[in-house]
Amino acid sequence: MIGAALAPAAFAGGDGKGSPPPEVRFATFNASLNRFSAGALGAELAAPGSAQPDTIAEIIQRVRPEVLLINEFDFDPAALADFQTNYLSVPHGDAAPIVYPYTYIAPSNTGIFSGFDYDNSGAAGDFVPNDSYGFGFFPGQFGMAVLSMYPIDYASVRTFQFFKWKDMPGALLPDDPSTAAPADWYTPGPELDSFRLSSKSHWDVPIDIAGETVHFLVSHPTPPVFDGPEDRNGTRNHDEIRFWADYVHPGRSSYIYDDNGDYGGLAGNARFVIAGDQNSDPLDGDSIPGAIQQLLDHPKVNTKVTPASPGGTEQAALQGGANAAHLSDPAFDTADFSDSAPGNLRADYVLPRKNMKIVDAGVFWPLSTDPLFPLVGTFPFPSSDHRLVWIDVRVN
Template sequence: MSRRRPATAVIAVVVGAIATATLGVTAAAATPAGSAEQSGTTDLRVATFNLSLNRNAPGQLVADLSTGTNAQAKTVAEIIQRANPDIVLLNEFDYVPDGLAADLFRDNYLEVSQGGADPVEYPYAYVAPSNTGVPSGFDLNNNGVIGGGDDAFGFGVFEGQYGMAVLSKHPIDTSEVRTFQNFLWKDMPGALLPDDPATAEPADWYSAEELEVMRLSSKSHWDVPVEVGGNTVHVLASHPTPPTFDGAEDRNGLRNHDEIRFWADYVTPGQTSRYITDDAGDSGGLKPGESFVILGDQNADPLDGDSVDAAIDQLLGHPRITDPLPTSDGAVEAAQVQGGANLTHEGDPRYDTADFNDNPAPGNLRADYVLPSRDLRVTDAGVFWPVQADPLSALTGSFPFPSSDHRLVWVDVRVHG
């Protein structure tokens, strides 16, 4: 890509203003990047989208994004165009070195009108390696065989599967990015390490040797500083493991809890975050007063599903965090139409962000979150989940989904300079 410098953090020259898109009943049109309603403030739309652009083998995503004609890529790109966020985290976007996949997705899909929507340009992007598919060299699932996705540091059949990317209309300060891909689970004080129920010893699912290499993050945790109107907003991006696909030891459920806890600790200044060390060897979390937004598919619902009790409450109840409670009418309709597990859920379906199997479980859940710091005033929020009568519902559809089983979640905040 000649216009973008190929690197782990991909940056390009800022291009022209972005036209707003119409979202129909699902969301209000976004304010153009960098606009201000009053002096010293910038209105910012931040989104997270697990767009399920993961592929089954290395090279497949690059092949699909090289054509400009891949049906799924066109559909998820149109959703992003219609939501028109200023910053968006993409989950389940395979990691490709040098930012090639991010370049292709922007060039061939986002910057080309999809379904009549206005193109959207993201001059700045950040991508970095993921723990998914990286061999651990150990039998982490204790099935007697070493190898395969379940024995990788994060589940994946090849390195980088289910990765992440941050796209932004505002400059990314790549010199200050912090990654925590290599942080060890055992180094979290009070970590919920899984226990082998067949033995008398506590917290012994992983051997001492395995704990010396076992990473906390199933993908990675990133602190990506974005410069917005003279202020820095820290984009805290992650994708904790699903709290399923394990046994009585609940190793994935416990890991999910602690991956979520990582950010709760990170945004708490002082002793609570002092244990955290990034991949460059620097310690500690955010400083008091720093602005942030926690983004990602957290794979945890406050009331339903298989996550450890109160896993997501570590963020929703945090004194430095605002929960904007994004909603959609489409989620309410889907729960009613699909029935099954949805009929027994405790949570209000209007907050759901993922359309999961309803028979027998888990049903639709709130899994995806945009959680700003309290200094960022929330002005609006929503979930891109149109009702069936809306023509845009063709973008979300029903199983097998034309886009993803997750919905784009967006929050509008006002950033003070």
């Protein structure tokens, strides 16, 4: 990662024709392309030259993933098109333009008022973000988008925005500690019946890579904080992660239904890559112990290679604080959080099916002496508090 673009995986041209390429680069990036009012991101991206989107675009251009999930991109299809035209298609220094002919963006649960008092403050809607299906100040804030050089099978995309948490067998529904009844933070009846599992959404986006279908399974579970002793966000984070663990396991997925009412998960032989900001470190931070291990220890998931960076190790040592007591290897960190708590964490993952060989992997977090370090920087960050994570995998 020193001073230049990363060498991209071998690529057959992105038209889905001919022999499958030996390697494809998949990536996830919580790019902090969210704004605090509806339409603000679209207005910003409608013209070139805004500093933070320029920096995000340059990072993407230097890593050059063929298939990319962007977390925290406000739901706005026109803004996504403008991000391509005005930022990704524009060179940044010696970083060449990058073009994604295929994109997917869809609504998010964030900022959609439920009509219920989800935070048990005593009044529904007194603070709408907390009483929405997912935390947000307007519908679609903190959404996500998929960008691909390979064709997306749009007719076969499955979304799970409306899946109800109560319909997951053995769901870790939060408990109101002030009552004797179990698992009753969300009042049984209409309130619990309305509660959606996904804080944003879960998408199964099939991508045709030279005749082979790879299911890009993307999501962005809620942070396991900003709650109380009931741990409603921690339990939700756990079960949002569990959703994909069940979806890729034919013996555990029969309860899952998509937004069209179709049931079931992936076929046993289906290729997949799970990607997203899971907001869960294996050993540190505030997530429920074992939350991310539902994927890392899954019999169908390949974790033989862990994406790493030199910058994660360096910054953990320089910043100290909570980082000094962490158990996870800081080389695997993907997010630069507050030094007091929780410290830097591994939050972002790209996890392929076990029979898809990982050829290479990394986290874009250069050393402070690297000419590219200003792209990530330190607080206040010029791009995002998360780092782009990538893997190169063999598809067949």
